[in-house]
Amino acid sequence: MSLLGIFATAILPIVAVAAVGYALGRSRDVEPDALNTITVYVLAPALVVHSLATSSLTGGTILGIVAALVLFTAVMVCIGRLAGRLTGQTEPMLGAFVLVSVFPNTGNYGIPLADFAFGPTGRSVAVLVTALQAVLLFTVGIYIAARGGENSPLGDMK
Numbered sequence: 001m002s003l004l005g006i007f008a009t010a011i012l013p014i015v016a017v018a019a020v021g022y023a024l025g026r027s028r029d030v031e032p033d034a035l036n037t038i039t040v041y042v043l044a045p046a047l048v049v050h051s052l053a054t055s056s057l058t059g060g061t062i063l064g065i066v067a068a069l070v071l072f073t074a075v076m077v078c079i080g081r082l083a084g085r086l087t088g089q090t091e092p093m094l095g096a097f098v099l100v101s102v103f104p105n106t107g108n109y110g111i112p113l114a115d116f117a118f119g120p121t122g123r124s125v126a127v128l129v130t131a132l133q134a135v136l137l138f139t140v141g142i143y144i145a146a147r148g149g150e151n152s153p154l155g156d157m158k
Contacts, residue, residue, distance in 0.1 A: 010117040014109065045053070050130050053122035065125065069132050073140065076102040097146050102144075103137045106130050 024030060033128030057065075084094045107130040114126035143154070 006117070010113060013116055014112050017112075047111070048127055051124045051127035052131075054120070055128075056121060057124055057128070062128065064127055066132060069129060072137070073133075073136050074104055077140070077144070090143075091147055097145050098144050099141055103133060103141055106133055 004039060072106040077098060081094070083101070084097040087097075089097050105124070111126040111130060115123035117123075146152075
């Protein structure tokens with residue numbers, strides 16, 4: 001497949017949807033609160049359940065993805081901390097630096113891109129990665145963010 005073909009089938013649909021959303025936001029006074037609530041509490045969980053339930057991924061593949069993501073997260077925490085320290089960051093800015101280094105926004109862009117580029121299997125992998133990243137963000141990420149506070153990070157996690 002040519003580079004132009006990849007762009008036309010994988011990236012252009014995402015850019016088109018974003019452009020339509022931008023145009024709608026500029027032309028009308030859209031209140032995103034209701035849509036955000038529906039997305040967070042209904043659509044995103046439904047996407048995760050549907051993608052994992054209909055996935056053709058085997059147990060070994062899923063375990064491999066989980067192990068790779070946990071390893072990636074651990075390595076990126078170390079790299080982020082080191083880079084933050086080398087640039088002179090101190091808490092709480094160091095924690096924020098590490099968080100944005102470790103947890104990219106894979107859901108909003110990554111899932112549609114993986115779906116367009118690799119089909120249902122790509123979407124299943126992207127949804128699994130996004131769900132696992134959410135779990136890590138709301139456990140490890142809370143610990144990292146809480147290190148800059150006055151309380152105990154473990155206490156804040158609880």
